[in-house]
Amino acid sequence: MSDRDEFEQLWTSYIEGELDEAGIEKLQAILSADKDLLSTAVDEYQIHRLLCANATSDQASRDAFVRSTMEKLPADREQLVGDVMQRILPNIFENRSGLRMLRRAAVILLSVAAGVLLLAVYTSVTDRSNANVAKITSKSGPLSWTGDGGRVVDDLAAETPLSGGTLEVLLPDSWAKLEFRDGSVVTLAGGSLVTFSDLGQKRLHLRRGSFSANVVPQKSGHPMLVHTRSATLEILGTQFKVESELDTTLLNVNEGLVGVKRLSDGKRVEVPANHRVVASADRQLEPVLSPKSVNYWKSQLNLGAQNTHGRWLPASDLLEARLRAIPYVYVLPKRKPITLYLAAMPISQGENPPVTFQSDSRFRVRGSLESSSGLYFGFSVNLAGGGFAGKFVGHIPAENITDSGEFTFSMGLKDFQLDPALVKLKKVLPQSPEGLIVSHCWCVSEKPAGLEVVEVELSQPDALP
Amino acid sequence: MEKHSDALDERQQLETAIARVRDGDIKSFEVIVRLLERRLRAWLASHTPPGVDVDEVAQKSFIAAYTRLDDYTSGTDFASWLFTIAHYQLRTETTRLRRVADYHTRFAPDLLQRELQRRSAELTGLEQDRLDYLQDCLDGLGKNVRRYIDWRYEECIPLSEMARRSERSVAAVKKQLWQLRRALRDCVQTRLAREAGE
Numbered sequence: 084m085s086d087r088d089e090f091e092q093l094w095t096s097y098i099e100g101e102l103d104e105a106g107i108e109k110l111q112a113i114l115s116a117d118k119d120l121l122s123t124a125v126d127e128y129q130i131h132r133l134l135c136a137n138a139t140s141d142q143a144s145r146d147a148f149v150r151s152t153m154e155k156l157p158a159d160r161e162q163l164v165g166d167v168m169q170r171i172l173p174n175i176f177e178n179r180s181g182l183r184m185l186r187r188a189a190v191i192l193l194s195v196a197a198g199v200l201l202l203a204v205y206t207s208v209t210d211r212s213n214a215n216v217a218k219i220t221s222k223s224g225p226l227s228w229t230g231d232g233g234r235v236v237d238d239l240a241a242e243t244p245l246s247g248g249t250l251e252v253l254l255p256d257s258w259a260k261l262e263f264r265d266g267s268v269v270t271l272a273g274g275s276l277v278t279f280s281d282l283g284q285k286r287l288h289l290r291r292g293s294f295s296a297n298v299v300p301q302k303s304g305h306p307m308l309v310h311t312r313s314a315t316l317e318i319l320g321t322q323f324k325v326e327s328e329l330d331t332t333l334l335n336v337n338e339g340l341v342g343v344k345r346l347s348d349g350k351r352v353e354v355p356a357n358h359r360v361v362a363s364a365d366r367q368l369e370p371v372l373s374p375k376s377v378n379y380w381k382s383q384l385n386l387g388a389q390n391t392h393g394r395w396l397p398a399s400d401l402l403e404a405r406l407r408a409i410p411y412v413y414v415l416p417k418r419k420p421i422t423l424y425l426a427a428m429p430i431s432q433g434e435n436p437p438v439t440f441q442s443d444s445r446f447r448v449r450g451s452l453e454s455s456s457g458l459y460f461g462f463s464v465n466l467a468g469g470g471f472a473g474k475f476v477g478h479i480p481a482e483n484i485t486d487s488g489e490f491t492f493s494m495g496l497k498d499f500q501l502d503p504a505l506v507k508l509k510k511v512l513p514q515s516p517e518g519l520i521v522s523h524c525w526c527v528s529e530k531p532a533g534l535e536v537v538e539v540e541l542s543q544p545d546a547l548p
Numbered sequence: 549m550e551k552h553s554d555a556l557d558e559r560q561q562l563e564t565a566i567a568r569v570r571d572g573d574i575k576s577f578e579v580i581v582r583l584l585e586r587r588l589r590a591w592l593a594s595h596t597p598p599g600v601d602v603d604e605v606a607q608k609s610f611i612a613a614y615t616r617l618d619d620y621t622s623g624t625d626f627a628s629w630l631f632t633i634a635h636y637q638l639r640t641e642t643t644r645l646r647r648v649a650d651y652h653t654r655f656a657p658d659l660l661q662r663e664l665q666r667r668s669a670e671l672t673g674l675e676q677d678r679l680d681y682l683q684d685c686l687d688g689l690g691k692n693v694r695r696y697i698d699w700r701y702e703e704c705i706p707l708s709e710m711a712r713r714s715e716r717s718v719a720a721v722k723k724q725l726w727q728l729r730r731a732l733r734d735c736v737q738t739r740l741a742r743e744a745g746e
Contacts, residue, residue, distance in 0.1 A: 095722040099707060114659045125663045127726070129594040130733045133682050136593035136602070138701040140586055140679070148589070149581045152607045156577060156614055455644065482640055503615070 086113055090120050098131055157421065215244040215264070216281040222259040223471070223505065227251045247280035252292070258471040267298040267307065270470040272522075284308065293326035295469020298339075306342075314362035317342035321356075324469040326433065331363035333433060335373055337469070343368070361434065374436035376467070376520065378444060381540045382428055392525070393426035396535070405450070408526065408534035426536045427525035430462070438541060440464060440516040445495045447540045448526060451488050453533025457481045460494060460526050461502060464519035472519050473512040474502035481529075558583055562626045569617060581610055584627055588634055590679035595668040597661040600641050609634035635668055677743065678736060685735035689728070696724050 093110045096102045102110065114121045219226070219239055226239045230248035245261075250271065252259050257273040263285060271277060275292025279285065285307040287294075298307055300320035309316040311327040314334075321339025325332065334343060336354045344351045347364035354360045358370040384404040388395035393406040408424035431437040440462075448460055461476035477498040484490045496517065505512060513519060521541060528534040562583060568576035588609065592602045612633050613620070620629050642665055686697065699705040699713070711718045 091723075091726060095726050098725075099722070111659060121659055121663060125660060125667065126733050127729055128660060128664070129667075130682075130729045130736070132593040132596070133590060133678060133736075134697065134701045134729070134732070136590045137679060137682055137686070140590070145582075145585060148585055148603060148606070149578060151603075152581050152585070152610050153575075153578055155607055155611060156574065157611075480640070482643060503618070 086117065087120070089113065090124070094124055094127065098127070216247050217261050217263045217279065218242060218244045220260045220262045220268075221508065221511075223257050223508070225253040225257060226259050227253055247282075249276065249278040251276045260470075265299050267296065269294050269296045272471070286310070289325060289327045291327060293324065295322075295324040297322045311362075313346055313364065315344045315346065317344070322469070331361055331366070333359065333361050335359045335469075376437040376439040378439055378441050379542050380430050380438040380521070382538055384538065389429070390432065391426070391428045393536070403537050405535040405537045408528055408536070410531065422531075424528040424531055424534055425525055426534060427523060428539065429523050430521045430541065431465070432522075437467070437520040440519055440521050440541070441543055442496055442517050443543050444541055445493050445543070446524065447491065447493045447542070448536065449491045449538045450526070450534065450536040452484065452490060452528065453488065454530070455481045455484070456528040456530040456532035456534070458484070458526060458528055458534070460492075460524070461499070462516070462524040463522045464513075464516045465522050467520060473505060473516065475499035475516050476502045559626070563622060566617065566620065566622065566626065569614070577614055580626075584630060585610075586679065587627070587677075588630065591631065592634060592638065594678065595664050596638060597642060597645065597664055599645060600638075605634065605637050605641055609637045612637065638668055639665065678740070681736045681739040682732065684739065685732050688735070693724070693728060696721070696728060700725060
């Protein structure tokens with residue numbers, strides 16, 4: 084039998100799925116010895132596959148393909164990782180779903196018990212002075228507002244007028260801008276929870292998180308009051324940022340003057356512009372000059388999980404401390420849920436100096452993957468005076484990551500684009516992160532690939548650690 | 549002339565749909581998928597090695613195009629842009645397959661995969677029309693031989709059953725299919741060459 088005849092027999096058997104491993108090896112040997120036969124084989128294979136495709140191109144199967152493809156699209160073309168990022172980083176200290184269920188249960192009970200009476204009280208209160216205290220002028224990500232009578236609204240839209248109540252920015256990478264009737268603006272950072280009212284004097288109770296504010300001059304004797312767990316702030320008109328943790332309050336004043344009273348002993352100080360103070364029972368209450376921003380930052384995962392998102396794994400004899408990505412299920416209305424795997428960490432936070440992204444800044448990310456996957460790496464930025472300024476994200480294709488499992492990649496300005504999830508705010512947000520304060524960074528794998536981040540470093544070529 | 553007019557009309561529909569999607573109307577992406585899915589799936593089918601799910605690669609290509617729509621320059625050739633994305637998606641998938649230790653012994657000769665990859669890099673607009681030409685060529689087959697194609701590809705009948713129905717041996721049926729595929733290949737290539745020469 085000639086090679087050609089043998090090839091024809093082997094090939095037709097192969098096409099019919101009847102060739103065993105020995106046969107495939109034999110076929111490989113024939114093809115490698117004769118280029119013409121190889122070309123014939125590929126021609127034949129292509130026609131065979133085209134015939135298969137033709138057989139399944141009836142309208143029903145085409146419709147099914149279109150439907151399935153549309154279902155797999157991210158909720159918004161501009162979204163995918165970006166929009167998911169607005170819903171992740173849940174507060175690790177709190178079971179939100181449980182809290183929400185309790186809230187809803189409370190609302191139902193209140194509704195049943197109070198009925199008409201509640202409506203009358205509500206009408207009376209709103210008519211008097213507390214209606215439309217402020218409105219949400221812009222936002223990103225989910226918010227929850229609990230208003231008078233315990234009414235909970237989860238789908239707040241921009242320009243929604245609000246009476247006094249509690250506003251929660253549900254996820255740490257989200258934000259909301261709240262504008263009071265006099266033009267004072269409070270920008271709530273992700274994960275923050277604040278109760279506010281304005282019965283002739285603005286009062287904000289920062290239960291958790293942080294906000295920056297630009298407060299117009301307040302009436303004499305009626306300063307804006309900001310209450311935290313450890314301090315009370317009095318603001319007559321200024322620009323500042325306040326962060327509240329369990330035992331401390333960190334205040335940064337950019338303009339004007341803010342009075343701070345420590346709750347533990349009643350001690351009071353005034354914090355001038357470009358100064359900061361830490362109010363805590365076990366610290367000296369003394370304003371100090373705000374640190375200048377720096378251009379260098381490196382994660383310190385060896386120190387533990389400090390407001391990180393992911394599963395923190397301590398160092399062992401063989402491995403460095405690392406942050407393992409954990410799944411986040413992104414539930415889309417009328418679509419299949421998307422699961423992404425995320426590790427995230429804060430950069431400019433607490434008492435550390437703010438870290439600025441420069442035109443030649445580069446992120447260097449070191450980590451490992453257990454199996455091949457593309458990655459997204461992104462970061463969020465704030466304005467120097469506080470306030471959300473955007474998020475930037477870049478993609479690292481799977482093929483750019485070596486097979487060894489460990490990876491190191493470096494990304495500079497040109498590798499990032501404004502997070503597509505923010506496309507609707509494109510005109511009002513800076514188009515580049517240059518000169519802005521880097522707030523958080525995150526790394527997401529497209530698949531359950533065992534992503535672990537060991538170290539993230541932000542530096543410039545000539546920056547000194 | 550009619551084909552040229554259809555192509556212009558399709559481009560117009562695509563550009564309109566792209567503009568709508570960019571304005572936030574996600575549903576308009578369906579227009580894009582409907583206009584291009586058949587050609588894309590056919591192109592992928594004839595360039596993917598065994599073991600690759602054609603529809604999965606096609607869907608990944610559409611989703612990649614959707615998420616990167618801002619990178620597309622309006623008024624250029626969206627179909628070519630999509631096929632280029634598909635080419636890279638396919639390359640990623642074949643790279644993955646190459647890493648599967650026993651893939652070549654179980655599924656396909658390595659040389660077949662490499663040659664398919666080489667051909668997939670040679671993107672021409674005409675490649676997208678192969679399925680249409682194939683259909684024309686099929687329509688030109690005589691009823692007596694066309695039945696073998698229908699049995700094999702439409703009805704997925706086993707070779708032994710085909711042999712029984714045609715009162716021939718299995719080997720003869722295999723030979724018949726081989727000859728038919730070669731004839732169809734020649735027919736499609738002739739039409740492609742003619743189109744390229746026009």
